[in-house]
Amino acid sequence: MNARQAIPIPIAAADGVLRERGQREVFCGLTGIVWLHRKIQDAFFLVVGSRTCAHLLQSAAGVMIFAEPRFGTAIIDERDLAGLADANAELDAVVERLLARRPEIRMLFLVGSCPSEVIKLDLARAAERLNARHHGAVRVLNYSGSGIETTFTQGEDACLAALVPQLPPLPQAPAAPAGAASSLMVVGALPDIVEDQFTRLLQAIGIASPCFLPARRAGSMPAVGAGPRYLLAQPFLGDTARALEARGAQRIAAPFPFGVEGTTGWLQAAAAAFGIGHDVVDRVTATARERATAALARQRRWLEGRRIFFFPDSQLEIPLARFLSRELGMQLIEVGTPYLHRQHLAEELALLPPGTALSEGQDVDRQLDRCRRAQPDLTVCGLGLANPLEAEGLATKWSIELVFSPVHGYEQAADLAALFARPLERRQRLAA
Ligand code: SF4
Numbered sequence: 498m499n500a501r502q503a504i505p506i507p508i509a510a511a512d513g514v515l516r517e518r519g520q521r522e523v524f525c526g527l528t529g530i531v532w533l534h535r536k537i538q539d540a541f542f543l544v545v546g547s548r549t550c551a552h553l554l555q556s557a558a559g560v561m562i563f564a565e566p567r568f569g570t571a572i573i574d575e576r577d578l579a580g581l582a583d584a585n586a587e588l589d590a591v592v593e594r595l596l597a598r599r600p601e602i603r604m605l606f607l608v609g610s611c612p613s614e615v616i617k618l619d620l621a622r623a624a625e626r627l628n629a630r631h632h633g634a635v636r637v638l639n640y641s642g643s644g645i646e647t648t649f650t651q652g653e654d655a656c657l658a659a660l661v662p663q664l665p666p667l668p669q670a671p672a673a674p675a676g677a678a679s680s681l682m683v684v685g686a687l688p689d690i691v692e693d694q695f696t697r698l699l700q701a702i703g704i705a706s707p708c709f710l711p712a713r714r715a716g717s718m719p720a721v722g723a724g725p726r727y728l729l730a731q732p733f734l735g736d737t738a739r740a741l742e743a744r745g746a747q748r749i750a751a752p753f754p755f756g757v758e759g760t761t762g763w764l765q766a767a768a769a770a771f772g773i774g775h776d777v778v779d780r781v782t783a784t785a786r787e788r789a790t791a792a793l794a795r796q797r798r799w800l801e802g803r804r805i806f807f808f809p810d811s812q813l814e815i816p817l818a819r820f821l822s823r824e825l826g827m828q829l830i831e832v833g834t835p836y837l838h839r840q841h842l843a844e845e846l847a848l849l850p851p852g853t854a855l856s857e858g859q860d861v862d863r864q865l866d867r868c869r870r871a872q873p874d875l876t877v878c879g880l881g882l883a884n885p886l887e888a889e890g891l892a893t894k895w896s897i898e899l900v901f902s903p904v905h906g907y908e909q910a911a912d913l914a915a916l917f918a919r920p921l922e923r924r925q926r927l928a929a
Contacts (some may be wrong), residue, residue: 525643534567540602604715606637607624651736657685657710665721680707681727729841755905761905785908878894
């Protein structure tokens with residue numbers, strides 16, 4: 498469900514970024530399960546939560562029909578509130594039944610929720626207890642997707658950050674040439690089709706065997722240790738990055754691979770870390786860039802000159818704003834982000850038009866006022882805000898679609914633009 502929370506501390510903008518600390522209107526981190534469970538094929542996500550949590554997951558994932566879904570909810574009933582011992586015993590019994598029925602599960606995530614936090618159910622201890630009981634046949638991990646702690650993309654960050662300490666240590670690699678990296682890990686759940694495209698491009702550039710976190714199977718998660726470099730594919734992975742660095746990996750600073758420019762910059766940054774020049778990247782990507790640029794030109798007629806307002810929701814806002822303004826000619830009224838990671842977004846911030854209005858955090862009523870005053874052509878926001886704004890006559894785009902759809906890389910650049918063009922196209926058709 499949408500978590501609305503009041504943290505009434507208005508903070509002044511000292512560096513041009515408006516900081517908002519008011520009521521939030523966002524999905525919780527449980528939402529990430531909808532794309533994570535499709536990615537790690539032998540994992541299972543067991544939400545330890547209420548019927549509301551189960552309902553959120555079912556409706557968010559409702560478009561997909563699985564005979565045996567890879568997620569479920571262990572319902573904490575009111576009677577569990579009476580005693581933690583009961584809740585722990587109940588959880589153990591649910592896990593026993595699940596693993597007996599689904600022996601193919603190799604990785605089990607216990608996902609915390611608002612109710613499990615309220616009753617202070619210690620899922621880290623539960624994971625330890627269950628790991629001991631199942632003797633390595635299945636790895637039990639835990640993270641929180643609670644709306645008290647996470648917005649919807651932070652659920653993926655929490656999940657991957659929980660995975661990092663479990664990654665195998667890197668075997669001693671042969672020494673790389675001075676100054677060059679020895680191996681590359683791409684971090685962030687990508688649809689398989691996008692992962693395959695990036696693998697081909699990175700290999701063609703000369704990076705022999707890029708690996709991905711998360712991997713498609715629990716048993717093939719990438720190794721980590723001192724030496725390898727990692728490249729973020731998503732801008733919302735601050736905790737995961739910290740966990741990787743604690744194990745010795747180093748981040749490659751890069752823009753994010755959205756649109757032609759972002760994808761090229763991302764590949765160039767990876768190549769440079771391996772001592773490979775931009776000329777190689779330019780040669781390898783020439784055809785894909787040309788194709789994507791031509792496909793983008795077809796979307797540009799809907800978007801050029803149009804004014805867009807981003808509510809803070811997914812942490813994808815800044816890279817998307819850069820893409821929409823620089824490659825499609827959109828005008829940015831305000832770009833809101835739930836959290837601004839200055840280091841990870843440095844390359845993106847440098848590419849934004851000078852003077853772009855940025856806001857960090859949320860104070861939904863004040864943002865709604867600004868949005869209404871500006872009357873943008875398109876508003877990117879969460880589901881909870883989209884309906885009322887549409888009723889007022891504003892065209893909206895649900896930010897959640899941007900994480901459910903394949904949007905990274907050259908092949909998807911025009912599809913990404915089309916996600917923004919469609920609401921405008923539809924309005925024009927209705928008005929005609
Ligand atoms: Fe609602 Fe919290 Fe459950 Fe998310 S974790 S669905 S915000 S109760």
